[in-house]
Amino acid sequence: MKLTQMLASLLVVNGLLITGVGADAADPASARQVQHGRKLFNKATFEGNGRTCLTCHTQKTGALSVEQVNRSSSHDALFQHDAADVIGGNTFDRVHFNATFLVTIDLPEKVRLAGSTARSVTVPRGVPSVFNTAALDPVLMYDGRQLNLQDQALDAYFRHSQITEVPSSDELNDIASFQKTLFSSDSLRQFADGGAAPELPKAVTASEKRGRLFFTDDNPSNGNPIKGRCVHCHGGPLLNATSPGANAIFGIPVGTRFISAFVSEFELGGGTPLSYVFNEGESNEITVTSTDLGRALITGDPADANAFKISTLWGFKETAPYMHNSGALDVDQLLDHYQLYFNFVENVAGIVGFGMSDQDKADIKAYIKRM
Template identity: 35%
Template sequence: MPYLVTLTALANLHAGPAPQAGPGHAGPSHPPDGEELFDEETFAGNGRTCASCHRRDGRDVTDIDPEQVQRVYRHRPKDPLFRSIDSNDGKGNDYSLLLRDATFRIPFVLPPNVTVDERDDNVYQDAQGRTVVVLRRAVPSVRNITFEDHLMYDGRENADLAHQAIAAVQTHNEPGRLPTQREAEAMSAFQRTLFTSRQLERYAEGGPPPELPHGSTPAQRRGRRFFEQRNAPDGLCAMCHSGPLLNTTNVFNPIEGPNRRIAGNFSSELNANGYPAYTFHFEMPDHTVRTIRSPDPGRTIITGDPCIDDPAACTINPGSTASIFKIPTLWGVSNTAPYFHDNSAKTLEEMMVHYQRFFHITAVGLQNPDFEIDDQEASDIIAFLKLL
């Protein structure tokens, strides 16, 4: 059975005693307003609210991007967004990565069967003697979150959005108190009202599932073919973006197989942000050791097993695809930049350049040129993505 990183361990990583939390804490007597808590409640912490990182634009909640971070810094360099826990070294000396990529420091306690070679500001022993690795991650979108059965980029929270809200406050707000269960449930209920389109909102209310737009231009219609549930070269994108939410693998996926929410796309391996890589050693149940060098192993650092969520990592070119993450929905994708777990693709165009590289590697590995994406096809895919 794989080792799991517990969220209790994740929540206790920042210095100081754990704040009081849960139903036993004296919260407000009236029913809490989830939207008000999301926008305004700091939980007696470092001044951050949920909206500090999930920015509000009127009624809409947008994904924070580098341009927003830089704008805030120009006008308010002491804004709660800029706290030492999310500086480059965790000590407040340099915010260049937050400004450039809009990524934040996320601490992970390594599973007992995992060791790491390096020791620096991002790898240390906690008070219990456990090894902690701090990785930089983007802020996950909260829009369309009511459909999610895997929360966070590595899927560590499953579908318990209230529990995730408590863990997020603990990790990012340096709180004097944690949300009560009622407050967490109220924030969860508010987030479940956020959608990228009325079509998806109707689907959440029991309406028909969204259908792929047909497209009105030749480029859009050509781009649509990549998202129809077929084998390569048609249906290439659908191999990982199928189902009503465009977030599951299909039967034509030659690596992952069908109906998976976790997959690899080499965003960590190609490491466009140039983040430091670490050497992780995983002791397997048979006492063999698998070694992965990666700036962020994704799901693998949660399970402690490179094979459980990505069998290809242990069968096809072992170790090469073990940095795996949750497959996101593509509905509303043109309004949810930047992309990937590390915001390494700042635009749709950069995202497609990444996938041209990824599918080239796939084509070489599988000795199948059908996986190649040329520049015209990349442009067609972008034209179609803008319709979603």
């Protein structure tokens, strides 16, 4: 490997060293590898429960909608152990309601559950799209727990597909190569190929223009730094990292990838709150009650409690339901949640005008339809 390729394959995200990702960006996979990866992604079951990657990451969107779940026949491989209401159970109300699957995560050493000796927790998580992500986002999973596409795929095969044969590293590489060819639009594909960053859509109507301003005006020196409230977190070319405005107002480092959008705090979509105890050394314990701790389940750091990977917004229109637990079934529920959130921030931080009025909500809805 050339030095430049090695450097390209070492990406530092939030102080987290991620190796391997992007290594084959410098060394494009052959058409044969991509074709083979597609076949495996779509068809390979490795003597498991019959699920393939395509069972959940569908061809049309790379994700899975409630409609798609409800169109599947009850014999479909979709309805296996982690789709059930409890692992291995035989009722499937939850997956029919919000297309989530149960994910079990080991607790970090210094974290325990109050009043329990359990060393893992099980939380419902929705299916994010594999479009754009594989080629353009080194942070994988809502909590960033997988460090590269190959380990991620192997783990998915064990967890979701209950495989009894193990894929080879060539097969895992080919699946990764295939996923890197999946984009929600040509402009994202061109960006991945080294082209210009995708541009936000233009606003046409007066309402869209106000919505765009609410979304995007992020110049902290423009005398009105409370605008640009979406781009504070949905910034950068992929709309998935924090912006200079968020730094100016809240001191959040530019480019932060994990943050709380208050989905767990506000119990959007319900869920079961559990009390997590963080051992901070010498009889110093911090207890956080949450439906899903997100990033802190991986880092063990209470500062990461309820933080999740900021989703890209490119292609989002096609991938409802939204948020890590599919807590918002559609754009209206999503914006109702953000209205609560912005009004809460206005009240707590005392930033007059930071909140979201019903008019703002209608405007932002009109604008993001164009994304």
